Amino acid sequence: MERKVIETGDGSKTLFIPEMNEQYHSVNGAITESTHVYLNAGYKHHKTETPYLFEVGFGTGLNALLTAVEAEKQKRKTTYTTIEKFPLDMKLIEDLNYGKLISEEAEALFTKIHTAKWGEEIQISEYFKMLKIEADLIAFNFADTQNFDLIYFDAFGPDKQPAMWEREVFDKIFKVSNPEAVFVTYSAKGEIRRQLRDCGYMMERLPGPPGKRQMLRGTKPAD
Template identity: 40%
Template sequence: MKNNLRIISSNDGSHTIYREDIDEHYHSIHGSIQESIHVFIEAGLKTFIKKNKKKEINILEIGFGTGLNALLTNQETKQLKQIVNYHTLEPLPIECSLIKNLNFKKINSKVFSLIHNLEWNCNHSINNFFTFFKEKITFEDFNSKIKYDIIYYDAFGPNSQKEMWTLDVFEKLYSLLNSSGILVTYCAKGQVRRDLKSVGFEMERLPGPIGKREMLRASKI
Protein backbone atom coordinates (compact mmCIF):
# COMPACT_ATOMS: atom_id res chain seq x y z
CA MET A 1 0.00 0.00 0.00
CA LYS A 2 2.58 2.61 -0.94
CA ASN A 3 2.57 3.48 -4.62
CA ASN A 4 -1.13 4.07 -4.51
CA LEU A 5 -0.80 6.54 -1.65
CA ARG A 6 0.58 10.03 -1.34
CA ILE A 7 0.80 12.61 1.41
CA ILE A 8 -0.98 15.92 0.92
CA SER A 9 -1.53 18.92 3.20
CA SER A 10 -5.06 19.63 4.39
CA ASN A 11 -6.33 23.16 5.03
CA ASP A 12 -5.28 23.30 8.70
CA GLY A 13 -1.72 22.46 7.69
CA SER A 14 -1.93 18.90 8.95
CA HIS A 15 -1.20 16.12 6.51
CA THR A 16 -3.56 13.50 5.18
CA ILE A 17 -3.10 10.67 2.70
CA TYR A 18 -4.73 10.45 -0.71
CA ARG A 19 -5.52 6.96 -2.01
CA GLU A 20 -5.47 7.09 -5.76
CA ASP A 21 -7.25 3.85 -6.79
CA ILE A 22 -10.46 4.81 -5.02
CA ASP A 23 -9.95 8.59 -5.18
CA GLU A 24 -10.34 9.00 -1.40
CA HIS A 25 -8.58 10.90 1.35
CA TYR A 26 -7.94 9.43 4.77
CA HIS A 27 -9.31 12.61 6.37
CA SER A 28 -11.14 15.79 5.44
CA ILE A 29 -9.09 17.99 3.14
CA HIS A 30 -10.48 20.92 5.17
CA GLY A 31 -8.24 19.83 8.06
CA SER A 32 -7.41 16.36 9.26
CA ILE A 33 -6.59 17.19 12.87
CA GLN A 34 -9.59 19.48 13.29
CA GLU A 35 -11.87 16.79 11.81
CA SER A 36 -10.50 14.06 14.04
CA ILE A 37 -10.84 16.20 17.17
CA HIS A 38 -14.35 17.35 16.25
CA VAL A 39 -15.83 13.98 15.26
CA PHE A 40 -14.03 11.41 17.39
CA ILE A 41 -12.62 13.24 20.42
CA GLU A 42 -15.32 15.85 21.10
CA ALA A 43 -18.49 14.15 19.81
CA GLY A 44 -17.27 10.68 20.77
CA LEU A 45 -14.83 10.32 23.65
CA LYS A 46 -15.54 13.51 25.61
CA THR A 47 -19.31 13.25 25.20
CA PHE A 48 -19.28 9.66 26.43
CA ILE A 49 -17.13 10.53 29.44
CA LYS A 50 -19.40 13.44 30.39
CA LYS A 51 -22.47 11.17 30.40
CA ASN A 52 -20.96 7.97 31.82
CA LYS A 53 -18.65 7.61 34.76
CA LYS A 54 -16.68 4.46 33.93
CA LYS A 55 -13.32 3.52 35.33
CA GLU A 56 -12.28 2.00 31.99
CA ILE A 57 -13.62 2.72 28.52
CA ASN A 58 -13.27 0.32 25.60
CA ILE A 59 -12.94 1.98 22.20
CA LEU A 60 -13.11 0.19 18.84
CA GLU A 61 -11.82 2.00 15.76
CA ILE A 62 -12.62 0.79 12.26
CA GLY A 63 -9.67 1.86 10.11
CA PHE A 64 -6.38 2.61 11.94
CA GLY A 65 -4.81 4.20 8.83
CA THR A 66 -2.38 6.95 9.84
CA GLY A 67 -3.04 6.43 13.57
CA LEU A 68 -4.26 10.00 14.02
CA ASN A 69 -7.37 9.08 16.04
CA ALA A 70 -5.37 6.76 18.29
CA LEU A 71 -2.74 9.43 18.86
CA LEU A 72 -5.27 12.13 19.76
CA THR A 73 -7.20 9.74 22.00
CA ASN A 74 -4.03 8.83 23.87
CA GLN A 75 -3.30 12.52 24.38
CA GLU A 76 -6.80 13.20 25.70
CA THR A 77 -6.90 10.26 28.11
CA LYS A 78 -3.78 11.49 29.85
CA GLN A 79 -5.32 14.93 30.30
CA LEU A 80 -8.65 13.53 31.51
CA LYS A 81 -7.02 10.81 33.61
CA GLN A 82 -9.38 8.33 31.97
CA ILE A 83 -8.33 4.75 31.35
CA VAL A 84 -8.98 3.71 27.74
CA ASN A 85 -8.46 0.35 26.08
CA TYR A 86 -8.07 1.14 22.38
CA HIS A 87 -8.64 -1.58 19.80
CA THR A 88 -8.17 -0.66 16.17
CA LEU A 89 -8.67 -2.66 12.96
CA GLU A 90 -6.70 -2.25 9.75
CA PRO A 91 -6.39 -4.73 6.86
CA LEU A 92 -4.01 -2.56 4.80
CA PRO A 93 -1.32 -0.96 6.96
CA ILE A 94 0.47 2.02 5.46
CA GLU A 95 4.20 1.55 4.87
CA CYS A 96 6.57 3.05 7.46
CA SER A 97 8.40 5.05 4.78
CA LEU A 98 5.21 7.07 4.26
CA ILE A 99 4.16 7.20 7.92
CA LYS A 100 7.45 8.70 9.02
CA ASN A 101 6.89 11.75 6.80
CA LEU A 102 3.49 12.63 8.28
CA ASN A 103 3.47 15.80 10.37
CA PHE A 104 1.28 14.21 13.10
CA LYS A 105 4.59 13.62 14.85
CA LYS A 106 4.23 17.14 16.26
CA ILE A 107 1.34 15.93 18.47
CA ASN A 108 3.57 13.42 20.27
CA SER A 109 6.40 11.98 18.23
CA LYS A 110 7.26 9.28 20.77
CA VAL A 111 3.74 7.84 20.93
CA PHE A 112 3.25 8.30 17.19
CA SER A 113 6.33 6.18 16.42
CA LEU A 114 5.42 3.70 19.10
CA ILE A 115 1.90 2.94 17.87
CA HIS A 116 3.20 2.42 14.35
CA ASN A 117 6.18 0.29 15.28
CA LEU A 118 4.49 -1.95 17.84
CA GLU A 119 3.73 -5.50 16.85
CA TRP A 120 0.31 -6.19 15.33
CA ASN A 121 -2.28 -8.47 16.94
CA CYS A 122 -1.20 -8.11 20.55
CA ASN A 123 -1.96 -5.85 23.45
CA HIS A 124 0.44 -3.09 24.54
CA SER A 125 0.40 -0.74 27.48
CA ILE A 126 1.42 2.75 26.29
CA ASN A 127 1.09 4.40 29.72
CA ASN A 128 -1.09 4.12 32.86
CA PHE A 129 -4.14 5.35 30.96
CA PHE A 130 -3.87 3.83 27.51
CA THR A 131 -3.68 0.23 26.32
CA PHE A 132 -3.40 -0.30 22.59
CA PHE A 133 -4.22 -3.26 20.37
CA LYS A 134 -3.98 -3.00 16.58
CA GLU A 135 -5.36 -5.94 14.67
CA LYS A 136 -4.54 -6.61 11.04
CA ILE A 137 -7.99 -7.68 9.92
CA THR A 138 -11.05 -6.46 8.06
CA PHE A 139 -14.11 -5.51 10.04
CA GLU A 140 -16.00 -8.20 8.16
CA ASP A 141 -13.70 -10.93 9.58
CA PHE A 142 -13.46 -9.39 13.04
CA ASN A 143 -15.13 -11.07 16.04
CA SER A 144 -14.97 -10.00 19.64
CA LYS A 145 -15.70 -11.53 23.03
CA ILE A 146 -15.78 -8.12 24.64
CA LYS A 147 -18.09 -5.20 23.98
CA TYR A 148 -17.16 -1.59 23.41
CA ASP A 149 -18.34 1.74 24.80
CA ILE A 150 -17.39 3.86 21.80
CA ILE A 151 -16.95 2.98 18.13
CA TYR A 152 -14.99 5.35 15.92
CA TYR A 153 -16.46 4.44 12.55
CA ASP A 154 -13.80 5.75 10.16
CA ALA A 155 -14.11 3.56 7.06
CA PHE A 156 -13.87 5.15 3.63
CA GLY A 157 -17.16 6.70 2.54
CA PRO A 158 -20.19 4.91 1.07
CA ASN A 159 -19.39 6.07 -2.47
CA SER A 160 -16.06 4.22 -2.60
CA GLN A 161 -16.58 1.45 -0.03
CA LYS A 162 -20.28 0.69 -0.07
CA GLU A 163 -19.77 -2.77 1.49
CA MET A 164 -18.87 -0.98 4.76
CA TRP A 165 -22.23 0.83 4.94
CA THR A 166 -24.75 -2.02 4.74
CA LEU A 167 -27.46 -3.11 7.17
CA ASP A 168 -25.44 -6.26 8.01
CA VAL A 169 -22.45 -4.14 8.99
CA PHE A 170 -24.64 -1.80 11.05
CA GLU A 171 -26.23 -4.77 12.90
CA LYS A 172 -22.77 -6.06 13.73
CA LEU A 173 -21.69 -2.63 14.98
CA TYR A 174 -24.80 -2.46 17.16
CA SER A 175 -24.10 -5.87 18.65
CA LEU A 176 -20.50 -4.91 19.46
CA LEU A 177 -21.56 -1.98 21.68
CA ASN A 178 -22.39 -2.04 25.38
CA SER A 179 -25.78 -0.62 26.25
CA SER A 180 -25.38 3.17 26.43
CA GLY A 181 -22.47 2.84 23.99
CA ILE A 182 -22.11 5.29 21.11
CA LEU A 183 -20.83 5.23 17.53
CA VAL A 184 -19.52 8.36 15.84
CA THR A 185 -18.80 8.90 12.17
CA TYR A 186 -17.95 11.82 9.91
CA CYS A 187 -20.53 10.49 7.41
CA ALA A 188 -23.87 12.28 7.45
CA LYS A 189 -25.64 10.66 4.50
CA GLY A 190 -29.41 10.42 4.96
CA GLN A 191 -29.52 6.75 3.94
CA VAL A 192 -26.79 5.87 6.45
CA ARG A 193 -28.69 7.66 9.22
CA ARG A 194 -31.95 5.89 8.35
CA ASP A 195 -30.24 2.48 8.12
CA LEU A 196 -28.47 2.94 11.48
CA LYS A 197 -31.84 3.88 12.98
CA SER A 198 -33.49 0.81 11.48
CA VAL A 199 -31.08 -1.55 13.28
CA GLY A 200 -31.93 0.03 16.64
CA PHE A 201 -29.71 3.07 17.12
CA GLU A 202 -31.03 6.39 18.35
CA MET A 203 -29.59 8.94 15.90
CA GLU A 204 -28.33 12.49 16.32
CA ARG A 205 -27.33 14.81 13.51
CA LEU A 206 -24.60 17.08 14.84
CA PRO A 207 -22.83 20.05 13.30
CA GLY A 208 -19.92 18.74 11.26
CA PRO A 209 -16.27 19.74 11.38
CA ILE A 210 -15.12 22.72 9.28
CA GLY A 211 -16.08 22.11 5.65
CA LYS A 212 -18.88 19.60 6.41
CA ARG A 213 -22.39 20.53 7.40
CA GLU A 214 -23.17 17.53 9.59
CA MET A 215 -21.87 14.35 11.20
CA LEU A 216 -23.67 11.48 12.94
CA ARG A 217 -23.75 10.07 16.43
CA ALA A 218 -25.60 6.79 17.03
CA SER A 219 -26.50 5.66 20.56
CA LYS A 220 -27.45 2.22 21.79
CA ILE A 221 -30.20 2.86 24.32
Protein backbone atom coordinates (compact mmCIF):
# COMPACT_ATOMS: atom_id res chain seq x y z
CA MET A 1 0.00 0.00 0.00
CA GLU A 2 1.45 3.36 -1.05
CA ARG A 3 2.12 5.97 1.65
CA LYS A 4 3.21 9.54 1.00
CA VAL A 5 4.87 11.89 3.50
CA ILE A 6 2.97 15.19 3.77
CA GLU A 7 3.36 18.25 5.97
CA THR A 8 0.55 19.22 8.36
CA GLY A 9 -0.58 22.59 9.67
CA ASP A 10 1.86 22.78 12.60
CA GLY A 11 4.89 21.88 10.48
CA SER A 12 5.04 18.25 11.60
CA LYS A 13 4.73 15.54 8.98
CA THR A 14 2.37 12.62 8.62
CA LEU A 15 1.61 9.89 6.09
CA PHE A 16 -1.16 9.92 3.50
CA ILE A 17 -2.59 6.73 1.94
CA PRO A 18 -4.06 7.59 -1.51
CA GLU A 19 -5.82 4.21 -1.80
CA MET A 20 -7.84 4.92 1.35
CA ASN A 21 -7.88 8.72 1.01
CA GLU A 22 -6.75 8.74 4.64
CA GLN A 23 -3.87 10.20 6.61
CA TYR A 24 -2.32 8.99 9.85
CA HIS A 25 -2.93 12.31 11.62
CA SER A 26 -4.94 15.48 11.26
CA VAL A 27 -3.81 17.74 8.41
CA ASN A 28 -4.26 20.59 10.91
CA GLY A 29 -1.23 19.35 12.85
CA ALA A 30 0.08 15.87 13.66
CA ILE A 31 1.92 16.79 16.86
CA THR A 32 -0.87 19.17 17.88
CA GLU A 33 -3.55 16.49 17.51
CA SER A 34 -1.62 13.74 19.31
CA THR A 35 -0.69 16.07 22.16
CA HIS A 36 -4.28 17.20 22.62
CA VAL A 37 -6.02 13.82 22.35
CA TYR A 38 -3.58 11.34 23.85
CA LEU A 39 -1.08 13.22 25.98
CA ASN A 40 -3.25 15.94 27.54
CA ALA A 41 -6.62 14.17 27.72
CA GLY A 42 -5.09 10.77 28.51
CA TYR A 43 -1.59 10.52 29.96
CA LYS A 44 -1.61 13.77 31.92
CA HIS A 45 -5.21 13.25 33.03
CA HIS A 46 -4.61 9.83 34.60
CA LYS A 47 -2.67 10.17 37.86
CA THR A 48 -1.31 6.64 38.30
CA GLU A 49 2.37 6.91 39.27
CA THR A 50 3.45 3.88 37.22
CA PRO A 51 0.94 3.63 34.35
CA TYR A 52 0.55 0.64 32.08
CA LEU A 53 -0.57 1.95 28.70
CA PHE A 54 -2.01 0.22 25.64
CA GLU A 55 -2.04 1.88 22.22
CA VAL A 56 -4.13 0.64 19.31
CA GLY A 57 -2.30 1.64 16.15
CA PHE A 58 1.43 2.29 16.62
CA GLY A 59 1.61 3.87 13.17
CA THR A 60 4.37 6.50 12.98
CA GLY A 61 5.21 6.16 16.68
CA LEU A 62 4.24 9.77 17.42
CA ASN A 63 2.02 8.95 20.40
CA ALA A 64 4.75 6.74 21.86
CA LEU A 65 7.34 9.48 21.39
CA LEU A 66 5.25 12.18 23.07
CA THR A 67 4.50 9.84 25.97
CA ALA A 68 8.17 8.88 26.35
CA VAL A 69 9.20 12.55 26.43
CA GLU A 70 6.56 13.32 29.05
CA ALA A 71 7.46 10.24 31.13
CA GLU A 72 11.06 11.46 31.36
CA LYS A 73 9.89 14.98 32.18
CA GLN A 74 7.62 13.77 34.98
CA LYS A 75 10.03 11.01 36.09
CA ARG A 76 7.04 8.68 35.85
CA LYS A 77 7.82 5.03 35.16
CA THR A 78 5.64 4.11 32.21
CA THR A 79 5.14 0.75 30.51
CA TYR A 80 3.83 1.17 26.96
CA THR A 81 2.37 -1.70 24.93
CA THR A 82 1.36 -1.01 21.35
CA ILE A 83 -0.15 -3.16 18.62
CA GLU A 84 0.22 -2.66 14.88
CA LYS A 85 -0.80 -4.98 12.06
CA PHE A 86 1.26 -3.24 9.36
CA PRO A 87 4.56 -1.79 10.71
CA LEU A 88 6.06 0.97 8.59
CA ASP A 89 9.27 0.73 6.61
CA MET A 90 12.16 2.57 8.28
CA LYS A 91 12.69 4.60 5.11
CA LEU A 92 9.34 6.29 5.74
CA ILE A 93 10.11 6.77 9.43
CA GLU A 94 13.35 8.54 8.58
CA ASP A 95 11.39 11.16 6.61
CA LEU A 96 9.30 12.14 9.65
CA ASN A 97 10.44 15.17 11.66
CA TYR A 98 8.84 14.77 15.09
CA GLY A 99 12.04 14.46 17.09
CA LYS A 100 13.69 17.34 15.27
CA LEU A 101 10.75 19.63 16.05
CA ILE A 102 10.67 18.74 19.75
CA SER A 103 14.28 18.38 20.99
CA GLU A 104 17.56 16.51 20.52
CA GLU A 105 16.50 14.17 23.33
CA ALA A 106 13.22 13.48 21.54
CA GLU A 107 15.04 12.73 18.30
CA ALA A 108 17.18 10.14 20.11
CA LEU A 109 14.10 8.62 21.75
CA PHE A 110 12.32 8.41 18.39
CA THR A 111 15.21 6.43 16.95
CA LYS A 112 15.27 4.06 19.95
CA ILE A 113 11.51 3.54 19.75
CA HIS A 114 11.67 2.55 16.09
CA THR A 115 14.79 0.43 16.26
CA ALA A 116 13.51 -1.55 19.27
CA LYS A 117 12.77 -5.15 18.36
CA TRP A 118 9.18 -6.17 17.86
CA GLY A 119 7.85 -8.73 20.33
CA GLU A 120 10.35 -7.88 23.10
CA GLU A 121 9.85 -5.57 26.06
CA ILE A 122 12.59 -2.96 25.75
CA GLN A 123 13.76 -0.29 28.21
CA ILE A 124 13.86 2.74 25.92
CA SER A 125 14.89 5.23 28.61
CA GLU A 126 15.00 5.42 32.39
CA TYR A 127 11.27 6.04 32.71
CA PHE A 128 9.88 4.50 29.53
CA LYS A 129 9.62 0.79 28.72
CA MET A 130 7.79 -0.50 25.67
CA LEU A 131 6.56 -3.63 23.95
CA LYS A 132 5.68 -3.44 20.25
CA ILE A 133 3.36 -6.21 19.07
CA GLU A 134 2.98 -6.97 15.37
CA ALA A 135 -0.51 -8.45 15.23
CA ASP A 136 -4.15 -7.95 14.33
CA LEU A 137 -6.00 -6.62 17.39
CA ILE A 138 -9.20 -8.37 16.33
CA ALA A 139 -7.53 -11.79 16.63
CA PHE A 140 -5.06 -10.92 19.40
CA ASN A 141 -5.17 -12.80 22.73
CA PHE A 142 -4.39 -10.61 25.74
CA ALA A 143 -3.84 -13.60 28.05
CA ASP A 144 -0.16 -12.91 28.71
CA THR A 145 -0.29 -9.12 29.05
CA GLN A 146 -0.58 -6.78 32.00
CA ASN A 147 -3.92 -5.03 32.55
CA PHE A 148 -3.88 -1.38 31.49
CA ASP A 149 -4.48 2.01 33.10
CA LEU A 150 -4.62 3.98 29.85
CA ILE A 151 -5.81 3.17 26.36
CA TYR A 152 -4.91 5.24 23.30
CA PHE A 153 -7.35 4.17 20.58
CA ASP A 154 -5.80 5.49 17.36
CA ALA A 155 -7.01 3.18 14.60
CA PHE A 156 -7.99 4.62 11.23
CA GLY A 157 -11.49 6.10 11.27
CA PRO A 158 -14.68 4.03 11.57
CA ASP A 159 -15.50 4.71 7.92
CA LYS A 160 -12.07 3.34 6.84
CA GLN A 161 -11.59 0.42 9.26
CA PRO A 162 -15.09 -0.36 10.58
CA ALA A 163 -14.08 -3.76 12.03
CA MET A 164 -11.71 -2.02 14.46
CA TRP A 165 -14.57 -0.01 15.97
CA GLU A 166 -16.95 -2.87 16.73
CA ARG A 167 -18.38 -3.64 20.16
CA GLU A 168 -16.39 -6.89 20.35
CA VAL A 169 -13.11 -4.98 20.11
CA PHE A 170 -14.14 -2.51 22.81
CA ASP A 171 -15.30 -5.36 25.06
CA LYS A 172 -11.94 -7.05 24.66
CA ILE A 173 -10.10 -3.89 25.71
CA PHE A 174 -12.50 -3.17 28.59
CA LYS A 175 -11.77 -6.60 30.06
CA VAL A 176 -8.05 -5.86 30.28
CA SER A 177 -8.57 -2.34 31.64
CA ASN A 178 -7.88 -1.75 35.33
CA PRO A 179 -10.51 -0.04 37.51
CA GLU A 180 -10.48 3.72 36.76
CA ALA A 181 -8.66 3.09 33.47
CA VAL A 182 -8.98 5.91 30.93
CA PHE A 183 -9.79 5.35 27.23
CA VAL A 184 -9.17 8.22 24.79
CA THR A 185 -9.79 8.52 21.07
CA TYR A 186 -10.03 11.28 18.49
CA SER A 187 -13.41 9.97 17.32
CA ALA A 188 -16.56 11.65 18.61
CA LYS A 189 -19.17 9.64 16.71
CA GLY A 190 -22.35 8.99 18.66
CA GLU A 191 -22.35 5.29 17.80
CA ILE A 192 -18.80 4.88 19.12
CA ARG A 193 -19.70 6.67 22.35
CA ARG A 194 -22.75 4.44 22.82
CA GLN A 195 -20.78 1.25 22.21
CA LEU A 196 -18.09 2.25 24.70
CA ARG A 197 -20.78 3.20 27.23
CA ASP A 198 -22.47 -0.17 26.74
CA CYS A 199 -19.13 -1.90 27.44
CA GLY A 200 -19.10 -0.18 30.83
CA TYR A 201 -17.06 2.99 30.36
CA MET A 202 -18.40 6.26 31.78
CA MET A 203 -18.22 8.47 28.71
CA GLU A 204 -17.64 12.19 28.22
CA ARG A 205 -17.23 14.41 25.20
CA LEU A 206 -14.29 16.79 25.32
CA PRO A 207 -13.24 19.65 23.04
CA GLY A 208 -11.37 18.26 20.07
CA PRO A 209 -8.03 19.30 18.55
CA PRO A 210 -7.88 22.00 15.85
CA GLY A 211 -10.26 21.16 13.02
CA LYS A 212 -12.37 18.81 15.14
CA ARG A 213 -15.15 19.94 17.46
CA GLN A 214 -15.09 17.03 19.91
CA MET A 215 -13.30 13.86 21.01
CA LEU A 216 -14.20 11.04 23.42
CA ARG A 217 -12.86 9.98 26.80
CA GLY A 218 -14.12 7.02 28.79
CA THR A 219 -13.35 5.96 32.35
CA LYS A 220 -13.83 2.46 33.71
CA PRO A 221 -15.68 2.57 37.05
CA ALA A 222 -13.77 1.75 40.21
CA ASP A 223 -14.47 -1.65 41.75
